[in-house]
Amino acid sequence: xxxxxxxxxIVLASRPNGAPTPDNFRLVExxxxxxxxxxxxxxxxxxxxDPYMRGxxxxxxxxxxxxxxxxxxxxxxxxxxxxxxxxxxxxxDSVLHxxxxxxxxxxxxxxxxxxxxxxFSDSAYLGxxxxxxxxxxxxxxxxxxxxxxxxxFVSGAAGAVGSLVGQIARLSGASRVVGSAxxxxxxxxxxxxxxxxxxxxxxxAVRDLLKQAAPEGIDVYFDNVGADHLExxxxxxxxxxxxxxxxxxxxxxxxxxxxxxxxxxxxxGKRITMRGFIVSKYNDLQQEFRQTVGPWLADxxxxxxxxxREGLDNAPQAFIDLLAGANTGKMxxxxx
Ligand code: NDP
Numbered sequence: 001x002x003x004x005x006x007x008x009x010i011v012l013a014s015r016p017n018g019a020p021t022p023d024n025f026r027l028v029e030x031x032x033x034x035x036x037x038x039x040x041x042x043x044x045x046x047x048x049x050d051p052y053m054r055g056x057x058x059x060x061x062x063x064x065x066x067x068x069x070x071x072x073x074x075x076x077x078x079x080x081x082x083x084x085x086x087x088x089x090x091x092x093d094s095v096l097h098x099x100x101x102x103x104x105x106x107x108x109x110x111x112x113x114x115x116x117x118x119x120f121s122d123s124a125y126l127g128x129x130x131x132x133x134x135x136x137x138x139x140x141x142x143x144x145x146x147x148x149x150x151x152x153f154v155s156g157a158a159g160a161v162g163s164l165v166g167q168i169a170r171l172s173g174a175s176r177v178v179g180s181a182x183x184x185x186x187x188x189x190x191x192x193x194x195x196x197x198x199x200x201x202x203x204x205a206v207r208d209l210l211k212q213a214a215p216e217g218i219d220v221y222f223d224n225v226g227a228d229h230l231e232x233x234x235x236x237x238x239x240x241x242x243x244x245x246x247x248x249x250x251x252x253x254x255x256x257x258x259x260x261x262x263x264x265x266x267x268x269g270k271r272i273t274m275r276g277f278i279v280s281k282y283n284d285l286q287q288e289f290r291q292t293v294g295p296w297l298a299d300x301x302x303x304x305x306x307x308x309r310e311g312l313d314n315a316p317q318a319f320i321d322l323l324a325g326a327n328t329g330k331m332x333x334x335x336x
Contacts, residue, residue: 003041003083007032009072009102010315016057019253019323024057025073025316032106040089040109044079045336047100047312048126049319054252063278073101076131078115078122079335089114096125103312103335120297127160127330128297128304129290131279135246136164137289138282140172143244143275144220148173151214153233155179155201156224156249158186158305160330163193165222167302168293170194178213180206180229182325189328193303207232217241225250231261237272245276253323305329 006029013026035041053075056067067073077100081093086109089095095112099105115125127133139161140146152169156162157179166177179190179198190198197213210218210232219241221233226248233243251258267274296302307327309318315333322331 004043004104005032006030007102007104008312010312011070011072012057012067014069015059016054016253018255020054020057020316020320022316022320027313030072032104035083035085035106038086038108038110039106040081040086040095040112041083042079042095042097042099042105042107042112043082043336044077044100044103044105045094045334046078046123046126047315047333047335048076048130049315049322049331049333050075050131051247051249051252051323053319054323074098075100076126077101077105078117078125079105084109086110094122096130101312101315123306123308123330123332123334124304126332127306128164128293128302132160132330133164133293134282134286134289135279136161137168137293138279138285139222139244139246139277140165140168140220142282142285143246143277144222144242145273146172146174146220146242149175150219151176151178151217151238152220152222153178153180153210153214153218153236154222154224155229155233156247157181157190157195157198158328159224160304160327161246162222162224163190163304163329164293164302166190166195167193167296169220171296171301176214176216176218178210178218180209180225186328189305201229205232207235210236220244222246223248227251227258231263234261234263234266234270234272237266237270239270241270241272243272243274245274249323306332308332308334310334 094117097112152174154165158181179195180201187198199209206228217238221243224247227250305328
């Protein structure tokens, strides 16, 4: 079979003001460069859309560089090697790499890692076994300094990171696990996953809903949302509580700076620690994460959900829908 000489890819057409819209993206066809020594040619089978990509659509300095107008987007993807001039990679290998948002990618072998798709699907490496999985584990264990007996609250609890945080906390001896999400269906799913209590944050003031769900208070808050969720969590925190600031998705599409939590001074009397983190800081926990969580995945103690969209053409809409909460578990775009 002859090798592809072109790829289809999604480029940034314009920067959003507020929520992204389809016209911020454009599908283009581009010639592929000839494969050089040390490079592999990969046909992507799945790609990830993640909330952090919203920040990269803005022209601001951050921990990852912004996407550029008329240039392809990038992000996590898994694919099959269809040609290799890199040592250690052969045709047919499955690889995880960072050139998503396109059908076919040329990249240095050094920027790809082989993954075993015999026991887990290719998409698992973009979710439960990948960046979101490590984020959940390291954010809970290292950033929030979780210990057995802690009562844990996680927001965005039906999403890729949040659903794992709750399950890892439960399996690690949490005294109570509480989650919030944006629909009745998601709340029901959280109960199936073993959360002790869950609420739909659209049903009332988060502060009141959290107090009902955790009447004795919380020791740990894993924050995926920010805004009123963060303020409510501070209000429900017990002495020596810990907050891992993972994300603030309620603010990603904001066009004005958000208010800080109005009750920050409670941190003093309650001796609360708030720690922001980026998952890459905890790359050294990767092995511990796999060793701890791997058996739970294998024996079914942890389950994970995926919301799957089909085709590169639908990737922009999958991303737009992710930010609006259309996903349960990891939002994936299947390309094969
Ligand atoms: P999710 O799978 O959780 O998807 C995003 C979810 O956010 C949606 O499904 C939606 O669920 C929820 N959401 C959207 N808008 C709001 C809102 N206004 N208020 C409350 N919830 C909202 O994504 P991930 O699991 O990939 O990421 C979760 C968080 O973790 C994000 O904030 C992300 O930026 C952060 N993150 C941080 C990392 C780090 O290194 N610090 C690494 C990876 C992720 P719903 O229907 O419940 O509203």
